[in-house]
Amino acid sequence: MFLKIFLFEIRNRVRRPAVYLYFLAALIFTVFTFSTGSLPLGEKEHINAPYVLALWCSGITMMMTLVSSSIMGTALYRDIEYNTKDYYLTYPITKAGYFWGRYLGSFVFMLLISTAVIIGALIGTKLGPAMGWTDAKQYGPNNLIYYLHPFFTIGLPNVLFTSSLFFGLVAITRNVKVIYFGGILLFLFYFIALFFLNHINNPTVINLSDPFGLNGIRMQTSSSSIIEQNTTLFPVTGTFMLNRVLWGGIGIVIVLFTYFRFSFERFFSGRRDKAAIDEAGTKTKTQVTIKPVVIFTGKYNRNTLYNLVKVELLNIIRDNYFWIILIAGSLFLGFVFWLGDNRNGVPDFPRTVTLLAIFNDAFPFFIFFILMFYTGETLHRDRATRYAFINDSLPPPNWILNGSKLITLLLISTGLSFLPILTGVIVQLLKGYHTLNLSVYFLYIAYILLPALLQMVVFCYVVHVVINNKFAAHGIGVFLWVIVFFLRKTGTFDYNLLLYSYTPSSGISDMTGIGHMAAPISWFNLYWMLFAGLLIVVSGLFYYRGVTSSFKERLRLLPQRFNRSTALITVIVAIAFLAVGAWNYYNVSFLNNYLIKYENTARAVQYEKSLKKYEHLSLPKVTSIKMQVELYPDKQQVATHALVTIINKNKVAISQMLLDGDELTNYSLKTNGVLVPFTTPLLYPRGFFNWFRPKTDTADFRLYKFIKPLMPGDSLTLEINSEIVHKGFTNGMYAAALINNGTFFNGGLPGLGYDEDDELNSPYERKKAGLPEKKQEEIQQNNTEGINTLKAGRAADLLKLDVTVGTLAGQTAIAPGQLVKNWQQNGRNYFHYVQDKPGMYMPMGIISERLAVKKAAVQLDHNVNIEVYYNPEHSTNIDRYIAAYKDGLNYYSKVYGAYPFNDIRLVETSVYGPQDASMTTLDTYAEYFGWNADFRDPNSFDYCYANTTRLLSQQWWRFQTAPNSTVGSLVIPEGLSNYDQLVMSEHKYGKDNMRYIVLDQLWYYLFIRRHLNENEHPLIKANQWFLWGGKASVALYGLRDLIGEDSLNVALREFKKAYTFKTDGPFAGANNLYQCLQKHVPDSLQYYLTDTWQKITLYDNRVVEASSKPTGNKNEYKITFKLDVSKVWKDAKNNDIPAVNMNDYIDIGIFGKQVQGAGNRMVSNTLYIKKYKLKRGVQQISVIVKGQPASVGIDPFSKLIDRNPNDNIKDL
Structure with a gap:
């Protein structure tokens, strides 16, 4: 009887179109995804990498929960729905035959549908290169095991679990609605696991809480290198294996429990x-x-x-x-x-x-x-x-x-x-x-x-x-x-006019709510609500009533149902829908320029092919800007009039300049009151959806030709008039820099010169477009032009700034420099800022908002005003920012030299601005950073204080000592400011309480380096953020510990003095900083400087075992512990070279349990700390301490770059 019911279930499923639809949907979706590479891939990660296939298999089988509910949930419910009990109970059907026949007959189809995941991925990897959609180099080898492994280890347990769950729920409750509850519950489990992944660092909890294993795969992927992800099977080991066994086992337990509880009488009762x-x-x-x-x-x-x-x-x-x-x-x-x-x-x-x-x-x-x-x-x-x-x-x-x-x-x-x-x-x-x-x-x-x-x-x-x-x-x-x-x-594809229910996206801000995006969102809502009205008409025409149920029968009834009143309603709604659609189209694709993803790529290609020849065009230096800016935040409009002084510091005359008017509606350039003629060297074809716009779009670039060339050493004043006017609305968020309460923009001046950042980056797209392979340009530290050019740009120089800003009544305008005047005129507020002595380095920005202000001051060699501008509702942590400025100004002025400006301001910006930004005399935090942090827990880390000291430090290391454009130069502003943050945190919390603060920087470096798809650069030639910030700060903090704070401060002060407020090169580079440090490090510690700056050095120190016992003296203990000490250098191929002859200074610490300190904060209880010179290998040390020990550690404060800092400390 089992075989008959099993075959009946098979035949029944084969006749149902839903099975084919589910299979085709999963197959087509997977083929499309893998053939086009539409996956969240890391750079150089293969589309068909084993880790990617594992993630995809897990994600799609999770989405197939809906299929499981349909296939497995209805296997038994059909007999209830169609009242087949009288038929079944007249036959000698056994419980086992009926139950397992239904279950396995349906489960077979779940497995068949699931195979669409691996079949689709395999087809997609072949189809993509064959059709020219993707580059064959984006795929790795098509080893069959890469596809079968995730299917059997990840997909199969997922399908088994969901199939058993839904089958069991219906069998026990006899109610199909319980399927919905089960499905929702599964998704909630997934979201809980996702929340754990984002908020806690416990692999066991993350792995075991996710029924589908998706978050465990993400976690493992985040700690694996690109090479591992491309070439090795996803490791089903440890807690992830336990996850697979657990949830697959739960599926088996559910179906067995259901079987033993199942009975014909109860199931087929009335x-x-x-x-x-x-x-x-x-x-x-x-x-x-x-x-x-x-x-x-x-x-x-x-x-x-x-x-x-x-x-x-x-x-x-x-x-x-x-x-x-x-x-x-x-x-x-x-x-x-x-x-x-x-x-x-x-x-x-x-x-x-x-x-x-x-x-x-x-x-x-x-x-x-x-x-x-x-x-x-x-x-x-x-x-x-x-x-x-x-x-x-x-x-x-x-x-x-x-x-x-x-x-x-x-x-x-x-x-x-x-x-x-x-x-x-x-x-x-x-x-x-x-x-x-x-x-x-x-x-x-x-x-x-x-x-x-x-x-x-x-x-x-x-x-x-x-x-x-x-x-x-x-x-x-x-x-x-x-x-x-x-x-x-x-x-x-994101054209909202063709994607049902979608509207332009918008953030929500405390400062402005939805702001100016309310209008476009409302128009698109009306548009789709009218379309929904047409769908309602369709539902009325196809509504099934009585015995009429087939699609053909309902189709034949359409003329009867589509009567005069229905037609009239349809016409009215359709006309309204088309009218609103036309209005939206007029705004999105006529007044503005909508481009699909492909068109943006094509324009990037055309930009490079047309303008690359101007990349090395000689540029003048900007030495003075005097500007009048009229802001109209309520209209998202700006008018700027500026007098810009430029000087030709090149050895050749300048006869033409390339200007980029990106985000400017219009601008003009005059010299001596005469318009400078220009040509437009780049024209783009009209966007596909912009049918009524001109056939060609003029790009934002203009090539200006001077009537009289600017000779070497000559200067010229340019008169620039520009405006930003947003007409209508766009397909997405627009005018984010000019919101009605939270304007933060760059001043409205065109950019100068060719911008490499606008080039296409994708290696495949570049190859497809016939562009040469793009390699990250690194200007070597001996390059004359790089040494004499600022990192801020080839046209950047020490400049004098004079800005007058007019804005709405009730708003405060803020810019870099000293506020010299504030007045009201014609119902508007005006603010005049000047920064001319000693000048400033770019960047600059202008802010206009409704703000409260709290003021303070610090008396140094002169009075420095501290001003914090904030949303009146966000006043919780203002004193923390002010304390950071006071402490930082006092310390940095003492050890690095005087603060040369009269003011320092911190401004809260909207959610649309960067998280934080720093300019001369001006720092900003977005509204979500720190303003509303809850520090009531006395053990909280005051990141508001720490990060503010970091931003303040850049007033010395970016805006006094500006870096040049050679490789590694950003170590100066980023590395030194992050180091200063650690120093100020140590002053606040104490030297013995820095482990987790330093670890935050170290883990950032270690995490990113694991995912590098290229060889890491040594610190002196740092080319990425994780080196400038994370590694540099730890390396400098460790150097300070070895040579002493005073010695390091003397070196840094000497370096700053040599490069402060320079108007001509050479400007400061990482090699200059290194040379200065080198002079102040004794010979016995030069190894550390070489290891951290010239080489890529990784320690692997750990406490193997440790024990303690009383000595017999009062409160005295002897601790014996075994250490494994190791250090390697990385070669050019990223191979380990053991430091066989290492003999390094490394801290050894013994700690008691934490104790309560000032303000009820738990603090470290250091019983013993000493530097040892340790050689490579396993060694044993014994120490006698006063006080009961709780743990022992090697490099316990993480001052060395250790591969795994977690095993540096062992509890006793």
Whole structure:
């Protein structure tokens, strides 16, 4: 009997189109992804790398949870739905035959559908290069094991688990709605695991909490090199193997438990039929009795509609599973809201904008699943309960029956849109945070969430009506929604006029809310709501009623259903839809320039081919800028008039200049009152969707030719007039630098010269376009031009700045320099800033916002004003910033030399600005960085203080000692400022409490270097951020420990003195800094300087074993421990060269348990610390200490660059 039921299940599945649709959907999606390389790949990571295949297999089998619910959930439920008990109970069917026949017959198809993942990936890797979509070099070898390994170790356990879960849930509960609860629960498990991945560093928790293994794969990938990811199978070991065994085992346990609990009598009892009768009866009883009338129109229809909506609404509201899903989601949302955002382990106060950003990341998908599932339930409930045969024979027209269900779902979605405000406000109040910003909640709901949910409902509804198969509609609807999301998220196609329900994206800011983006979002919402109206018409035309169910039958009824009133409504809505669409198109593709991804690539190619010849065009130096800037933040407009003085410091005359007017609407250039003639050397073809624009687009570049060449040594004043005017709105976020309360822009001047950053970077795209291979240009440290050119650009020089800014009444304008005057004129505020003595180095920026200010001062050799400008609602941590400035100004002035300016300002900028930025006399933090950090925990690390001392340090190491353009020069501003941050943190917390602060820098360096796809540079020739910042700061901090703080400060002061405020080269380079350090390091410690700067050196020190015992004297202990000491150098091929003869100074420390210090802060209890000269190999040391020891460590404060700092300390 097992074989008969098994084969019956097979034949039944073969006849159903849903199986083929699921397989084809997974196959096509995978083929497209792997043939086009539309994956989140690291540079030089193969598209078909084993790690990528593992990640894809895990992700797609997770998405196939919906398929599992459809295939496995209905295997048994069909017998309940079609009431086959009388048939089955008359045959000698065994429990085992029936149960395993149904289970395995369905599971076979789940396995077959799952194979689409590996088949699609294999086809995609062949198809991509064959069709010319991707370069064959982007793929690695197609070893079959690379595909089979993730399928059997990752995909198969996932499919087994989800299949058993859904089969078991239906078998035990006899209710198909439990599938939705199970599916939602699985996704919540995944999101919890994802949250753990982002917020904790516990591999066991991360691995075991994720049923699909996706986050474990991500974690393992993040710690593996590109070579490992490309050439080795994903390691199914350790806790990840335990994950596979655990969740696969849970799947087996579920199906076995279900089998032993399963019984024919209980499963085929009349309880389901009774429930159906009761539900139908409930409907009948709930409906209000309507008196018979002759004409079934008017009031009858309105009353019927009202009562049907009431019935449908009550059916959902009274559904226990709906509340279980909703409460589970709300609890998880509350959990995530409670933990919120944090930085350096310090949580932020639960600001409304932060909570909404968290919600917007993933929870709309959660709501989408609820809407998709309950749309199917609402549409199919009447048939499942047999009530449709009664209801469909009653007089109400189709639009009443159809409309009642749709209105119910729209009401449910409206209620769900308030989920973030209900959960968010509760969390905020429980955490004692009372700045609720309810207006921001309602803005988000009205402009973003509610329209999206209403459009989701209509989409789900139409899919279910047209397909008329609940589970197939679930799968197809989710698949279509995910495809659109994928296209937009990857940038493959993001034209919002053609992507249902999508609008221009916008951040949410405490300073401006949604701001000027409210208008384009509203127009696109109206556009898609009107389209949703057309979809509603479609749903009415294809609505199934009575015995009519097939698509062909409903198609034949279209002429009858498409009556005059329907046609009139359709025409009106269609005209409105086209009119709004035309308006949106006019703004996006006529007033503005929309380009698809391919067109942006093509323009980058054309830019390089046309303008590369101007790359080495001689440029003058900019030595003075006097500008009048009129800001209109409420209109996102700027007008700039500037007098720019340039000097030709080259040995040849300058007859022409290439200017880049990127982001400028228009600009002009005059000398001596006469316009300078120009040509436009670059014309782009019109964008594909910009049909009514001119056939060619003039690029932002202009080639100006001077009537009289600028001779060497000559100067010239240029008069520049520019304007930024944003016409209409664009396809995405626009004018982010000019928002109505939070303007932060660069002054409105055109750029000077060819910009290499605008070139195409993708090696494959470059090869395809016939461009030469692009190698990172590194100007060697002996290059004369590089030494005599500033890092800020070939036209950069020490300049005098004079800026007058006009802005809206109520706003404060801030720029680099000293504020010399502030006045009001014609209802506007004006501010005049000057920085002429001793001048300044670029960059510069202009800010305009409504701000409060707190002021302080420090008396050095002159008075220095400290001003912190902030959103009045974000005043929590102002004193921390001021303390950092006071301490930093005192210390840096003492050890490095005087602070040459009269002011230092810190300004809070909007969410659209950079996290932090530094200019002469001016620092900025975005609103999400530190302003609302919750430091009530006394053990919190004050990153506001630390990072502010880092920014302040750049006033010495970037804006007094400006780096040249040779390789490694950014070690000066970035490395020295990060080092100063460590020094100031040590002054604040004490030398013995620096381990985790230094480790933060060290881990940053170690993490990035593991993922390098090229050989690492030594520090003296650092070419990437992780070297300038992470490695440089640790190397300098370790050097300070060896030679002493005073000796290092003398060296740095000497270096700064030689390169301060230079107007001509040579400017400062990393080699100059190294030479200065070298002079102040004794011979016995030169090895350290060489190791950290000239070589790539890695230690691998660890405590092998340790023990302690009392000596017999009071409170005295003898600690004996064994150390394994190792050091290697990396050669040019990244191979290890053991430092066989090492004999290095390394700290050995003994520590007691932490004790409570000042302010209830837990501090280190150092019992013993001493430097030992240690050779390579295993060695044993014994130490006697006073006090009970808790741990022993080698290099316990992480001053050496150790491959694995975690094994440097061992508990006793």
